Amino acid sequence: MTDPRLADLAARVAGLRLLTELADLIHYGRDWTRRWGPAPLAVALPSTIAEVQATVRWANERGVAIVPSGGRTGLSGGAVAARGELVLSLERMNRVLGFDPTDRLLEVEAGITLQAVHEVARGHGLLYPVDFAARGSCTIGGNVATNAGGIRVVRYGTTREWIAGLTVVAGNGELLELNRGLVKNSSGYDLRQLMVGSEGTLGVVVSAQLELTDPPPPAQTMLLALPHMDALMKVFGLFRAQLRLQAFEFFTDVALRYVLAHGAQRALDADQPFYVVAEYDATEECDQQVALLVFEDGVREGWIADGVIAQSEAQAAALWRLREGLTESLAPRQPYKNDIALRISAMPAFLHEMQALLAHEYPRMEVVWFGHVGDGNLHINVLPPEDMEQAAFLAECERVTRLLADTLRRHGGSISAEHGIGLVKRPYLDSTRSAAEIALMRGVRGVFDPHGILNPGKLFD
Amino acid sequence: MTDPRLADLAARVAGLRLLTELADLIHYGRDWTRRWGPAPLAVALPSTIAEVQATVRWANERGVAIVPSGGRTGLSGGAVAARGELVLSLERMNRVLGFDPTDRLLEVEAGITLQAVHEVARGHGLLYPVDFAARGSCTIGGNVATNAGGIRVVRYGTTREWIAGLTVVAGNGELLELNRGLVKNSSGYDLRQLMVGSEGTLGVVVSAQLELTDPPPPAQTMLLALPHMDALMKVFGLFRAQLRLQAFEFFTDVALRYVLAHGAQRALDADQPFYVVAEYDATEECDQQVALLVFEDGVREGWIADGVIAQSEAQAAALWRLREGLTESLAPRQPYKNDIALRISAMPAFLHEMQALLAHEYPRMEVVWFGHVGDGNLHINVLPPEDMEQAAFLAECERVTRLLADTLRRHGGSISAEHGIGLVKRPYLDSTRSAAEIALMRGVRGVFDPHGILNPGKLFD
Incomplete structure (x- = not known):
C-alpha cells in the first residue's frame, strides 16, 4: 500500500x-x-x-x-x-436482496453467480431463463455488461429482456436507480437498456431486479447427426415449424472429437460432419409423436443421418454435455475465438462463404465451430499448431478475423453476438457499427464517464 | 412560402x-x-x-x-x-419494405399505421402483438417514440420488445441503421433501445424491423363485475395463477356509464363499482373448465359479484367495446389525463391513497379511471365541470397532479406508463427520474442533437 x-x-x-x-x-x-x-x-x-x-x-x-x-x-x-x-x-456483493411473488421480481447484488440465481428462482417455483455453461462462475453484473445470451435465447431472448431494474454507480459517481422494476415506464430515455451491454464503460452495476417466469414445460432432448452443412438450416426450419423449441444448438465433427477426448460419452455410432442438440416442449404424448414425425421427415429428406432421443434425465444431461463441454475441452489449447451473429436468413449463404474462407486462410490450423442456430450465433475456435509461436498465431488470426469481419459486414452480421467487444474485438467494431454510431457511442460514454475512468481502452477508444 | x-x-x-x-x-x-x-x-x-x-x-x-x-x-x-x-x-412514408419468413421480420416505413401492420402480419400467418384502441390512426414511428404499450402488455410486453432494428436520421443528420434485425448483437451500446421511448428528441425514425410471432391461441373473453377495489388485485392474482392471460383490463362504474352513453351495449345487469375484461387462452375444453372454476372461486371469496363469458366473436367484441370505447366516449369532454404506472405489488396500497387523494382534491370534478391491471398501469381522466373555465380547470388538475406525482414517487411509480412525457408531463418528470438521470439524459440528447433542433421543449428543457 x-x-x-x-x-x-x-x-x-x-x-x-x-x-x-x-x-x-x-x-x-x-x-x-x-x-x-x-x-x-x-x-x-x-x-x-x-x-x-x-x-x-x-x-x-x-x-x-x-x-x-x-x-x-x-x-x-x-x-x-x-x-x-x-x-x-x-x-x-453477492446477496439476494429480495423477492416479490406478485411482481415476480428477484433483486440481487451484482456479484451473485448465475447459478445461484437459478437456484433461488427454482426455490420460488420460478425460472430465470438466461443460461450458459459458465453459470457457476459468471455473475449477474457481468451478464448485464455483455447482455449475455447462451443456450435458451431461441426461446427466452437475451439478458436484456429479463432486467426490470438496475442500480448503477455511473462513471461520474452518481447513483442511479434505473426503471425500478416497472413493467411500463415511458418517462424519457431507457438508461437501463443503455447500461445492458455497455461492458462496464458507463457505470458499475451494483444490483439488478430480475424478472422471473414460469418454469419451462417438460422437455425432450434429441441429438441429431447431419450429413452436410445445408441440412443445418433445413432441419432448424423443420423443427421450429412443428415444435416449441427450448434450444437448438449445433457443433461439428471436429468439436465432437475434442469433447469426447475430454471425457464426454459417445451417443451415436454415426460419423457425420454436423450435430445438433435440440430441446423442445414435450408436455403431452402428442408432442413426442410430433417430434418423431418431424425426425422422420428430416431423415426422408436426407437432412438427418441419425439421431437419438434421451430416455431419461441422465441421458439428456449426457447429450447436453456434448455441447456444453466444448468450451472447456478446447481451453487447454488456448483457442482464438470468434463469436459472430447473423440474421438467420443470412446464415446459409454466409456459412458457405465462411467455410471457404476458413479453409483457405487457415490451411495449417484446426478450426472448431459450434453455436446457436436459432439465434444466428456461431462460435469459431481456431487452435494453434503446436509448432507456432503465440505472437505469430495471433497475428494470423487477426488477419483472418479482418477478412471474416468484412464478410460479416456484407451479410449484415455482427462481430460480437454475446461475448462483447472488450479488447479482443475492438479492432473490428467498425465492421458492425458505422463511424456515425461509434461517434455517438463515444459521446454517450463521455456523458456518463466524463473523466474516462471506467474501463478505458475497452470497447473503443 | x-x-x-x-x-x-x-x-x-x-x-x-x-x-x-x-x-x-x-x-x-x-x-x-x-x-x-x-x-x-x-x-x-x-x-x-x-x-x-x-x-x-x-x-x-x-x-x-x-x-x-x-x-x-x-x-x-x-x-x-x-x-x-x-x-x-x-x-x-408508410410502405411495407419487406418480410422475411425465416427471420419473421417485417420491415416497414415509420408512417404505416399499427392496424396496417396487424393486417400484413396476419396475411403472413403471424402476429404483431402490440395493440391498442388508436390502432387505426397511430403509426409505428409514434409507437416507437413512446414505447407504446396497450392491452396485450401482460402477455407480450411493450413495443420495445418487438423492435429488431431501426433506421433513424439522428438529430445531427447522420443516418443510423441500428441493430439490423439481429437477435444477438453485443457490439457496444444498444442505440436502438435508446431510441425507443425517446419521443422524437434524438432522431427521426424512418423505418423499423418488427419481429412477428405466432398468432395467439384461441381465447375466451370474460366480463367481471367486482364489488370493491381490493377485489381487483385479488381477482388478477387468481386469474394469473390459473390461466394464461392475454389481457386483463379494468374500468370503473363511472367509466361504464360514459361508454354506454356513447353507444356500447350493457352486458351485465349488476351495478358494481369495478369491471374487468379478461382474455385468456382457451385452446381446449379444459381451459374453459378451469376458467369457470376460477370464476366460481372468485365469487365464493366475495371478489366477483357477477360475470359473463362471451359465447361468440361478436359478443367478445361487444365486451371489448366497453373497455376500448372509453377514451373515445370521454373525448368530447376534453378530460385531463394521467397515465401512471406502478409495480403490481405496489398497487393495492397506492390505489387506496390515490382514491382518497382524488376524492379530496377534486370535490367538484368527475374522475374516470381505468387501465391495465396486469402491467400496473392506470389511466385517470378528470372531467371539467361545465361551469369551469379551461384555464382554471387546468391549473387545478396540475396542482393535483403534483400531489399525485409525489404519491407516486413514494410508491416507486412512474408519471408516464405509455403516453410519454411530451409537454403535458414535463413538469412532473422529476417525480420519476432523479436529477442525476435527467442530467444524463440531457447530455445524451446533446450528443444526438447538438443544435437542439429535434422536438425542443418536449420531455425536458
Missing part, C-alpha cells in the same frame, strides 16, 4: 477491502482470455453501494482507471486489468 | 412536399391533446430517407426546430408544434 493513491483510497473509504499481493493482482487482473499480462494497481472488494460510489469518486479525482469485475469468465478481455487499473470486484 | 428559410428548404430538397395552408398547419400542428394552439412554420411530407436527412441537415444549418410527426394520436403533446417548428410528417 505504498502507492499514495491507494493510501488515499484506504483513508477515504474506511473498511474497503484492498488487495495488493501479486497472486491477487494476477487472479483478479485477467479473464478467460490469456493474451494480456495482468497488471492492476490493486483490487478493491467493496461490500456496500456506498463503498462503490466512494471508490468511483476517488478514481475521478485521482484519475485512476477502474475495471469493474464479476466472474471474469469473459472471452473478450472486457475485465482485463493490464495497465495499472484498480480492479473493482463485486464478488463480495 | 415567403419565409426565406422555407424557400431555401424547397430549393435544397427538390420534390419535398411542403404545406403552408392554415388548415394544414392546424391539422398537423396538434395531437389529441388540445391545450396548445397549433402554429407550425410549415409541414414537410418527405417520401424518402434522403429527403428526411436533407431536411434535418437544413434544420441544423438554419436553426429551425423540427417536430417529428406520426398519427398524432398522442396524449402528452409530444407531437404538438405550437412555436413555429417545421412539422416533419412521416405519413407518406
Whole structure:
C-alpha cells in the first residue's frame, strides 16, 4: 500500500477491502482470455453501494482507471486489468436482496453467480431463463455488461429482456436507480437498456431486479447427426415449424472429437460432419409423436443421418454435455475465438462463404465451430499448431478475423453476438457499427464517464 | 412560402412536399391533446430517407426546430408544434419494405399505421402483438417514440420488445441503421433501445424491423363485475395463477356509464363499482373448465359479484367495446389525463391513497379511471365541470397532479406508463427520474442533437 493513491483510497473509504499481493493482482487482473499480462494497481472488494460510489469518486479525482469485475469468465478481455487499473470486484456483493411473488421480481447484488440465481428462482417455483455453461462462475453484473445470451435465447431472448431494474454507480459517481422494476415506464430515455451491454464503460452495476417466469414445460432432448452443412438450416426450419423449441444448438465433427477426448460419452455410432442438440416442449404424448414425425421427415429428406432421443434425465444431461463441454475441452489449447451473429436468413449463404474462407486462410490450423442456430450465433475456435509461436498465431488470426469481419459486414452480421467487444474485438467494431454510431457511442460514454475512468481502452477508444 | 428559410428548404430538397395552408398547419400542428394552439412554420411530407436527412441537415444549418410527426394520436403533446417548428410528417412514408419468413421480420416505413401492420402480419400467418384502441390512426414511428404499450402488455410486453432494428436520421443528420434485425448483437451500446421511448428528441425514425410471432391461441373473453377495489388485485392474482392471460383490463362504474352513453351495449345487469375484461387462452375444453372454476372461486371469496363469458366473436367484441370505447366516449369532454404506472405489488396500497387523494382534491370534478391491471398501469381522466373555465380547470388538475406525482414517487411509480412525457408531463418528470438521470439524459440528447433542433421543449428543457 505504498502507492499514495491507494493510501488515499484506504483513508477515504474506511473498511474497503484492498488487495495488493501479486497472486491477487494476477487472479483478479485477467479473464478467460490469456493474451494480456495482468497488471492492476490493486483490487478493491467493496461490500456496500456506498463503498462503490466512494471508490468511483476517488478514481475521478485521482484519475485512476477502474475495471469493474464479476466472474471474469469473459472471452473478450472486457475485465482485463493490464495497465495499472484498480480492479473493482463485486464478488463480495453477492446477496439476494429480495423477492416479490406478485411482481415476480428477484433483486440481487451484482456479484451473485448465475447459478445461484437459478437456484433461488427454482426455490420460488420460478425460472430465470438466461443460461450458459459458465453459470457457476459468471455473475449477474457481468451478464448485464455483455447482455449475455447462451443456450435458451431461441426461446427466452437475451439478458436484456429479463432486467426490470438496475442500480448503477455511473462513471461520474452518481447513483442511479434505473426503471425500478416497472413493467411500463415511458418517462424519457431507457438508461437501463443503455447500461445492458455497455461492458462496464458507463457505470458499475451494483444490483439488478430480475424478472422471473414460469418454469419451462417438460422437455425432450434429441441429438441429431447431419450429413452436410445445408441440412443445418433445413432441419432448424423443420423443427421450429412443428415444435416449441427450448434450444437448438449445433457443433461439428471436429468439436465432437475434442469433447469426447475430454471425457464426454459417445451417443451415436454415426460419423457425420454436423450435430445438433435440440430441446423442445414435450408436455403431452402428442408432442413426442410430433417430434418423431418431424425426425422422420428430416431423415426422408436426407437432412438427418441419425439421431437419438434421451430416455431419461441422465441421458439428456449426457447429450447436453456434448455441447456444453466444448468450451472447456478446447481451453487447454488456448483457442482464438470468434463469436459472430447473423440474421438467420443470412446464415446459409454466409456459412458457405465462411467455410471457404476458413479453409483457405487457415490451411495449417484446426478450426472448431459450434453455436446457436436459432439465434444466428456461431462460435469459431481456431487452435494453434503446436509448432507456432503465440505472437505469430495471433497475428494470423487477426488477419483472418479482418477478412471474416468484412464478410460479416456484407451479410449484415455482427462481430460480437454475446461475448462483447472488450479488447479482443475492438479492432473490428467498425465492421458492425458505422463511424456515425461509434461517434455517438463515444459521446454517450463521455456523458456518463466524463473523466474516462471506467474501463478505458475497452470497447473503443 | 415567403419565409426565406422555407424557400431555401424547397430549393435544397427538390420534390419535398411542403404545406403552408392554415388548415394544414392546424391539422398537423396538434395531437389529441388540445391545450396548445397549433402554429407550425410549415409541414414537410418527405417520401424518402434522403429527403428526411436533407431536411434535418437544413434544420441544423438554419436553426429551425423540427417536430417529428406520426398519427398524432398522442396524449402528452409530444407531437404538438405550437412555436413555429417545421412539422416533419412521416405519413407518406408508410410502405411495407419487406418480410422475411425465416427471420419473421417485417420491415416497414415509420408512417404505416399499427392496424396496417396487424393486417400484413396476419396475411403472413403471424402476429404483431402490440395493440391498442388508436390502432387505426397511430403509426409505428409514434409507437416507437413512446414505447407504446396497450392491452396485450401482460402477455407480450411493450413495443420495445418487438423492435429488431431501426433506421433513424439522428438529430445531427447522420443516418443510423441500428441493430439490423439481429437477435444477438453485443457490439457496444444498444442505440436502438435508446431510441425507443425517446419521443422524437434524438432522431427521426424512418423505418423499423418488427419481429412477428405466432398468432395467439384461441381465447375466451370474460366480463367481471367486482364489488370493491381490493377485489381487483385479488381477482388478477387468481386469474394469473390459473390461466394464461392475454389481457386483463379494468374500468370503473363511472367509466361504464360514459361508454354506454356513447353507444356500447350493457352486458351485465349488476351495478358494481369495478369491471374487468379478461382474455385468456382457451385452446381446449379444459381451459374453459378451469376458467369457470376460477370464476366460481372468485365469487365464493366475495371478489366477483357477477360475470359473463362471451359465447361468440361478436359478443367478445361487444365486451371489448366497453373497455376500448372509453377514451373515445370521454373525448368530447376534453378530460385531463394521467397515465401512471406502478409495480403490481405496489398497487393495492397506492390505489387506496390515490382514491382518497382524488376524492379530496377534486370535490367538484368527475374522475374516470381505468387501465391495465396486469402491467400496473392506470389511466385517470378528470372531467371539467361545465361551469369551469379551461384555464382554471387546468391549473387545478396540475396542482393535483403534483400531489399525485409525489404519491407516486413514494410508491416507486412512474408519471408516464405509455403516453410519454411530451409537454403535458414535463413538469412532473422529476417525480420519476432523479436529477442525476435527467442530467444524463440531457447530455445524451446533446450528443444526438447538438443544435437542439429535434422536438425542443418536449420531455425536458
